[in-house]
Amino acid sequence: MKKNKIIYMLLALAINTSAFANFINAKVKVTGITCSMCSNSVNKALSSLTFVDKIEVDLEKAIFTISFKPNQTVNIDEIKNKIEGAGFSVGELIADFKFENVSVTNDFHYQFQNNIYHFVNVKNQNLNNIVAVKFVDKGLTSAKEYKKYTSLTSLKCIKTGKTEACCNSNTQQRIYHITI
Numbered sequence: 001m002k003k004n005k006i007i008y009m010l011l012a013l014a015i016n017t018s019a020f021a022n023f024i025n026a027k028v029k030v031t032g033i034t035c036s037m038c039s040n041s042v043n044k045a046l047s048s049l050t051f052v053d054k055i056e057v058d059l060e061k062a063i064f065t066i067s068f069k070p071n072q073t074v075n076i077d078e079i080k081n082k083i084e085g086a087g088f089s090v091g092e093l094i095a096d097f098k099f100e101n102v103s104v105t106n107d108f109h110y111q112f113q114n115n116i117y118h119f120v121n122v123k124n125q126n127l128n129n130i131v132a133v134k135f136v137d138k139g140l141t142s143a144k145e146y147k148k149y150t151s152l153t154s155l156k157c158i159k160t161g162k163t164e165a166c167c168n169s170n171t172q173q174r175i176y177h178i179t180i
Helices: 002-018 036-047 076-085 143-150
Strands: 020-031 052-058 063-068 089-104 109-112 115-119 125-135 175-179
Touching (some): 020 076, 036 052, 036 063
Parallel strands (some): 115 175
Antiparallel strands (some): 020 063, 020 089, 052 063, 089 125, 109 115
8 A cells, every 4th residue: 555655656746747847958148248258257157057068158149058967957046146156147048948738827836846937927828848938037137127027917926036925835935937
C-alpha cells in the first residue's frame, strides 16, 4: 500500500513538472554599456552563473543572448544581480520558455521551479511550444514599461514581487511578472 502511494506521488510530480518544460534562453538588453570592456565585464559576470551554457553578445545593441544548460534551475534575479554587480542595469529581459499545454488568462499565476509567474495583460490562450515572455518587474524592464504594466493589473504583487501581496499566502515566494 505504501509503495503504491509513493508511485502515485512520483507520477503526480512528473506530470506537474512536465507541464512547463524549461527555460531555453534569454535576451537581455543591458543599459550603460559603452565599450567592449563594459561588455566583457558583463559577459564574465554572467558566465559565472552555474545554469548558463553560453553567451552571445551584440555589442552595438548591448544585447546578451544567454543559452541555459538543459534541466538546470534558472534564477532570473541572479542574472539581474550579476549585471548590476558589474555596474550596469537590465533594460529588458525576454526569455524563451517551453510550455506544454498551459492555458493562461490575464492575472494567471503559474508555479515553476519554486517561483510563480504572473501573466499580465495577456489574452486567454493555450501555450504549447516555445514562447517568448517578457519580464515586466521593476529592475527587469525600463521604468516606463514597469509603470505601464503596474497599471494593467489590480493585484499588488507586481509592486512587491512576493506572494503575500496578492495570494493570501503566509510565505514570501517570488513572483515574476511576465507578458507575451
